[in-house]
Amino acid sequence: xxxxxxxxxGFIGSHLAxxxxxxxxxxxxxxxxxxxxxxxxxxxxxxxxxxxHADTILNQNLMDELIAKCDHVYHMAAAVGVKLxxxxxxETLETNxxxxxxxxxxxxxxxxxxxxxxxxxxxxxxxxxNGGHALHEDADRMMGATTKRRWAYACSKAFDxxxxxxxxxxxxxPVVIARLFNTVGPRQSGQxxxxxxxxxxxxxxxxxxxxxxxxxxxxxxxxVCDAAEAMIKLMxxxxxxxxxxxxxxxxxxxxxxxxxxxxxxxxxxxxIEYLSYDxxxxxxxxxxxxxxxxxxxxxxxxxxxxxxxxDAIINSVIEYYM
Numbered sequence: 001x002x003x004x005x006x007x008x009x010g011f012i013g014s015h016l017a018x019x020x021x022x023x024x025x026x027x028x029x030x031x032x033x034x035x036x037x038x039x040x041x042x043x044x045x046x047x048x049x050x051x052x053h054a055d056t057i058l059n060q061n062l063m064d065e066l067i068a069k070c071d072h073v074y075h076m077a078a079a080v081g082v083k084l085x086x087x088x089x090x091e092t093l094e095t096n097x098x099x100x101x102x103x104x105x106x107x108x109x110x111x112x113x114x115x116x117x118x119x120x121x122x123x124x125x126x127x128x129x130n131g132g133h134a135l136h137e138d139a140d141r142m143m144g145a146t147t148k149r150r151w152a153y154a155c156s157k158a159f160d161x162x163x164x165x166x167x168x169x170x171x172x173x174p175v176v177i178a179r180l181f182n183t184v185g186p187r188q189s190g191q192x193x194x195x196x197x198x199x200x201x202x203x204x205x206x207x208x209x210x211x212x213x214x215x216x217x218x219x220x221x222x223x224v225c226d227a228a229e230a231m232i233k234l235m236x237x238x239x240x241x242x243x244x245x246x247x248x249x250x251x252x253x254x255x256x257x258x259x260x261x262x263x264x265x266x267x268x269x270x271x272i273e274y275l276s277y278d279x280x281x282x283x284x285x286x287x288x289x290x291x292x293x294x295x296x297x298x299x300x301x302x303x304x305x306x307x308x309x310x311d312a313i314i315n316s317v318i319e320y321y322m
Contacts, residue, residue: 002026004070006057006103007077009036011188012117012180016074016228017041021049023232028066032056034091035080040187057099060106067106072235073114075103078157080119085153086281096156104167104175113174115235116164120181120248121154125288134294137179137244144286151286161244168242176240178231181248181293184313185224186320196221199259200317203268210273212280215256217289220249223308223316233302240301248293249306265314 003020007013008029013036017027021044028051029041044050055062057077067073077099079085079092100116107114123135124143141158144151167173190198202209230247234240253261259272277285298304308316 001071002028002069003072003074004028004030004066005074005076006030006099007036007075009033009038009041009052010076011036011040011185012183012224012227013074013076014040014187015185015224016076016231017044017050019225019228019232021047025049027051028070029053030055030057030062030066031077035189035191037187037189057095058102060102063102064106064109067103067112068110070112073103073107073112074117074231074235075100075114076117078117079153086149086285089149089152092153093156096153097159100160100163104163104173108167108171108173111173113235113241114164114176115231116160116175116177117231118161118177118179118244119154119157120179120246120291120293122158122161122179123288123291124151124154125286134250134292135246136294137246137297148286150281165242165244174238174241176234176242177244178227178234179244179246179293180222180227181246181291182219182221183224183227183247184221184317186316188224188317195219195255195258196262196314196317197321199262200266200314200321203262203266203270204318204321206268206270208271208273209259209263209268210275211255211259212275213255213277213287215259215274216254217287218252218254218292219258220252220292221310221313222247222249222306223313226306226308230298230302230304233304234298237301243297245298245301246293246295247298247304248295250292250295251310252290252292253310261310262314265311266318
């Protein structure tokens with residue numbers, strides 16, 4: 001098939017491209033390199049089945065041309081990362097909302113199947129009010145106030161989901177939504193606040209490992225290859241259409257525990273230090289204490305369980321940065 005990946009030079013998009021090329025597909029990538037990198041796709045530059053366009057997804061003529069010729073569209077392009085969201089909120093909203101609007105409108109014009117990459121951020125800060133239970137796709141969400149810039153990304157991605165599902169219901173556009181939970185692995189940058197690459201990079205050079213908050217907040221981490229495999233299977237299974245699927249691990253770890261584990265696995269002498277959210281992001285910053293997915297739905301459909309455990313994930317990041 002011919003497959004378009006928006007944001008295909010990014011961390012997740014580039015791994016997705018690798019897997020699709022290995023399956024024999026023709027892959028087209030559009031990426032403006034704002035957070036993606038040519039380094040992420042250099043392994044595919046000489047592959048005759050790989051086509052790269054350094055451009056924005058807001059280029060309507062280019063997107064029309066590419067979507068018209070492709071069978072599937074993986075919409076991965078987005079402004080991501082807490083630091084980017086806090087520092088450049090206009091870019092976050094415009095990229096995530098306008099970009100998805102354009103992709104869905106053009107895909108509908110040609111009735112091409114689309115996978116929308118969403119995020120666990122759309123749940124907001126619901127975990128505690130959910131009785132501590134893992135987050136099911138149909139769980140109610142709870143956002144902070146609109147004056148809290150922190151929630152701009154979450155709201156923009158929630159709008160993407162609403163719009164995609166509306167196209168499915170009203171226009172019969174074949175759409176599936178993948179809601180990703182803390183996807184990590186090689187090629188991920190710590191530049192925009194991604195915790196694992198940041199910890200590993202600091203540990204390898206002996207600089208302080210900085211924990212935001214008290215470190216008791218917990219996350220569950222999924223290797224990018226497991227996530228990419230799940231997205232490809234969702235795209236290829238028509239039973240997934242019109243639904244939202246959590247993709248993640250159910251193994252939790254606190255950020256404090258993660259810092260100590262990274263320090264141990266890198267044999268680092270780095271000190272572990274703590275920085276308040278207010279000092280890191282400004283007064284009134286809010287975060288979710290737990291973010292654990294319920295993966296019953298995708299497991300029932302695809303028999304999905306992440307293959308790589310946390311030690312393997314951390315080792316893959318260490319090897320990448322050494």
